[in-house]
Amino acid sequence: MLxxxxxxxxxxxxxxxxxxxxxxxPGETHAIMGPNGSGKSTLANVIAGREGYVVTEGDIFFDGKxxxxxxxxxxxxxxxxxAFQYPVEIPGVANLYFLKAAVxxxxxxxxxxSVDAMDFWDLIHERxxxxxxxESMLKRSVNEGFSGGEKKRNEVFQMAVLQPxxxxxxxxxxxxxxxxxxxxxxxxxxxxxxxxxxxxxxxYQRLLDYIVPDYVHVLVNGRIARSGGKELAVxxxxxxxxxxxxxxxxxxxxx
Amino acid sequence: xxxxxxxFSDPYYQAFAAFMTERREPDAIxxxxxxxxxxxxxxxxxxxxxxxxxxxxxxxxxxxxLQRPSNALIDAITLPALETTTHRRVFVNGxxxxxxxxxxxxxxxxxxxxxxQALLSHSDRISSVLDxxxxxxxxxxxxxxxxxxxxxxxxxxxxGTVIKEPIHLVFxxxxxxxxxxxRLLLALEDGAQATVVVExxxxxxxxxxxxxxxxxxxxxxxxxxxxxxxxxQAFHLGGIRVHQSRASQAHLHLFSSGGQLGRTDLEVLLxxxxxxxxxxxxxxxxxxxxxxxxxxxxxxQPHGTSEQVFKSVLDGAARAVFDGMIHVRPHAQKTDxxxxxxxxxxxxxxxxxxxxxxxxxxxxxxxxxxxxxGFLDPDAEFYLRARGIPVIQARALLVHAFANDSLNRxxxxxxxxxxxxxxxxxxxxxxxxxx
Numbered sequence: 044m045l046x047x048x049x050x051x052x053x054x055x056x057x058x059x060x061x062x063x064x065x066x067x068x069p070g071e072t073h074a075i076m077g078p079n080g081s082g083k084s085t086l087a088n089v090i091a092g093r094e095g096y097v098v099t100e101g102d103i104f105f106d107g108k109x110x111x112x113x114x115x116x117x118x119x120x121x122x123x124x125x126a127f128q129y130p131v132e133i134p135g136v137a138n139l140y141f142l143k144a145a146v147x148x149x150x151x152x153x154x155x156x157s158v159d160a161m162d163f164w165d166l167i168h169e170r171x172x173x174x175x176x177x178e179s180m181l182k183r184s185v186n187e188g189f190s191g192g193e194k195k196r197n198e199v200f201q202m203a204v205l206q207p208x209x210x211x212x213x214x215x216x217x218x219x220x221x222x223x224x225x226x227x228x229x230x231x232x233x234x235x236x237x238x239x240x241x242x243x244x245x246x247y248q249r250l251l252d253y254i255v256p257d258y259v260h261v262l263v264n265g266r267i268a269r270s271g272g273k274e275l276a277v278x279x280x281x282x283x284x285x286x287x288x289x290x291x292x293x294x295x296x297x298x
Numbered sequence: 299x300x301x302x303x304x305x306f307s308d309p310y311y312q313a314f315a316a317f318m319t320e321r322r323e324p325d326a327i328x329x330x331x332x333x334x335x336x337x338x339x340x341x342x343x344x345x346x347x348x349x350x351x352x353x354x355x356x357x358x359x360x361x362x363x364l365q366r367p368s369n370a371l372i373d374a375i376t377l378p379a380l381e382t383t384t385h386r387r388v389f390v391n392g393x394x395x396x397x398x399x400x401x402x403x404x405x406x407x408x409x410x411x412x413x414x415q416a417l418l419s420h421s422d423r424i425s426s427v428l429d430x431x432x433x434x435x436x437x438x439x440x441x442x443x444x445x446x447x448x449x450x451x452x453x454x455x456x457x458g459t460v461i462k463e464p465i466h467l468v469f470x471x472x473x474x475x476x477x478x479x480x481r482l483l484l485a486l487e488d489g490a491q492a493t494v495v496v497e498x499x500x501x502x503x504x505x506x507x508x509x510x511x512x513x514x515x516x517x518x519x520x521x522x523x524x525x526x527x528x529x530x531q532a533f534h535l536g537g538i539r540v541h542q543s544r545a546s547q548a549h550l551h552l553f554s555s556g557g558q559l560g561r562t563d564l565e566v567l568l569x570x571x572x573x574x575x576x577x578x579x580x581x582x583x584x585x586x587x588x589x590x591x592x593x594x595x596x597x598x599q600p601h602g603t604s605e606q607v608f609k610s611v612l613d614g615a616a617r618a619v620f621d622g623m624i625h626v627r628p629h630a631q632k633t634d635x636x637x638x639x640x641x642x643x644x645x646x647x648x649x650x651x652x653x654x655x656x657x658x659x660x661x662x663x664x665x666x667x668x669x670x671x672g673f674l675d676p677d678a679e680f681y682l683r684a685r686g687i688p689v690i691q692a693r694a695l696l697v698h699a700f701a702n703d704s705l706n707r708x709x710x711x712x713x714x715x716x717x718x719x720x721x722x723x724x725x726x727x728x729x730x731x732x733x
Binding site for chain 1: 683
């Protein structure tokens with residue numbers, strides 16, 4: 044469902060991704076691990092279409108459609124979701140209103156009428172339980188004053204409401220204690236299905252104890268240095284990235 | 299002070315002489331007019347060399363051959379649908395329009411009237427207060443207003459009386475290069491309370507230079523709302539003077555989206571202990587509009603509180619000017635005064651000038667000010683888009699969130715909701731629901 048071919052990308056003129064090839068089929072969960080500066084988050088942002096991330100070579104296809112030709116909102120409407128590493132605080136926009144606007148934007152894109160208020164409310168309540176979110180968070184401004192854990196839970200909650208076909212989780216585990224990690228992982232696992240694909244980006248193996256991937260890829264200097272099954276994550280945890288990382292953070296520092 | 303240019307002096311002098319020969323009104327009023335006109339002659343037309351007018355370009359206004367308004371149009375005009383209100387006074391080109399002004403019975407001794415009517419029975423009350431409040435003494439358009447007003451609204455609320463329903467005052471201009479000087483005099487006696495909505499609307503090109511005088515007795519409470527949505531060709535140069543006695547509370551909300559040039563000069567004198575005011579402003583600008591606010595809050599007595607929160611949203615080549623002065627006199631200890639000016643620029647051509655000023659002559663006070671000008675947060679915009687929300691809607695949502703904070707301070711729900719709809723339309727949204 045997601046096909047990345049020979050992807051090269053630059054940020055502010057620096058080469059970060061140096062030829063990534065990756066195929067993710069429906070129902071699969073792939074994990075990308077790598078040291079700091081290896082290009083993990085760049086990959087997530089390129090997939091989501093963030094400004095400032097320039098693809099210089101290669102392609103990304105999403106269900107056969109050229110993803111790189113779409114603006115970010117079209118990608119989302121096509122069923123792509125990015126769980127942000129740093130969810131943005133948006134003062135003055137209530138969480139609930141934001142979610143409804145997002146749900147309706149996707150429905151409009153598909154030619155469907157706006158969501159029925161009662162149906163929406165039911166969906167919200169059902170999904171809130173999934174991530175053990177308090178109802179008061181709905182009325183609060185998007186992520187404003189949320190703790191790190193609340194922000195990440197809110198990301199998974201949004202994903203649960205929007206029900207994308209493919210989700211990229213960008214370091215969703217960073218800054219979470221073990222309880223919050225479990226809640227977030229349970230939320231993701233509940234959404235795993237034969238039709239849905241996941242790309243889980245993480246620095247640590249810990250998250251993969253809870254979200255068990257089908258494949259693990261090691262990203263080093265903007266390239267996939269090695270791929271394997273879930274046991275690769277355990278190996279990395281024991282040996283670290285040193286084997287792959289003769290020049291740590293080269294990608295980040297490259298001119 | 300700059301001497302007046304002879305080109306301007308003569309037409310104004312002749313116009314004033316002609317105007318005075320027609321007036322039939324008490325001598326006290328005529329004296330006020332002559333004194334005000336003399337003040338205007340001394341002050342002259344403002345120039346950009348004067349600090350207070352440095353960012354206000356009057357060249358386009360000065361080029362007009364302004365006409366004295368006629369009252370012939372009062373009944374011919376079709377006003378935009380006005381909401382049903384209990385007490386309404388409508389003025390067209392500064393003249394009272396009785397047919398558009400329904401009134402319900404008021405509490406005993408309370409007055410909501412127009413000047414020409416009120417002068418027949420309350421001449422002393424009006425002439426004792428009119429133009430007597432301090433403030434705006436060097437404002438040429440305030441002087442012109444006192445010299446040239448045709449009619450105006452008079453609101454009087456006696457001691458301890460509460461008028462619950464909002465008093466709705468509409469000042470409509472019909473264009474045609476007329477110079478209109480609407481007047482408003484509002485006096486709340488001790489413990490009185492009132493809610494007032496003043497709307498400036500119109501079509502075409504004209505100068506509208508209203509002057510409002512608001513007097514609050516001890517412990518009086520006023521909720522005052524000014525909505526300036528004149529045509530995009532209009533010039534609006536308004537003044538507001540506020541005088542507050544002990545423990546009075548004034549809540550002033552200034553909303554503005556109209557006029558090629560829209561400026562309000564507001565001076566508040568907190569002249570009694572424990573007096574407090576909230577000055578809340580929101581200016582929307584697009585194309586070549588200039589939205590301009592000059593505020594002066596003067597603390598003369600201890601334990602006063604004042605809060606100024608002024609925001610602008612600027613698109614196209616619009617400009618906003620904010621000049622806010624907090625002046626704390628030596629005696630005004632324990633003053634708590636705050637001021638915030640925030641400008642959101644939606645285009646690279648838009649510009650905001652912010653000039654916060656503090657003059658503190660007392661040593662035991664809390665005063666603070668902050669000012670910021672910036673573009674929309676690209677991270678927030680991307681976050682919304684990454685959830686499927688189209689870029690135009692995403693930007694509108696963020697602007698709405700910025701501006702809605704000002705509207706949320708308005709307690710009067712129907713007005714707040716009307717302004718929220720106006721904001722949504724301004725942003726090109728169908729509606730903003732339940733945020």
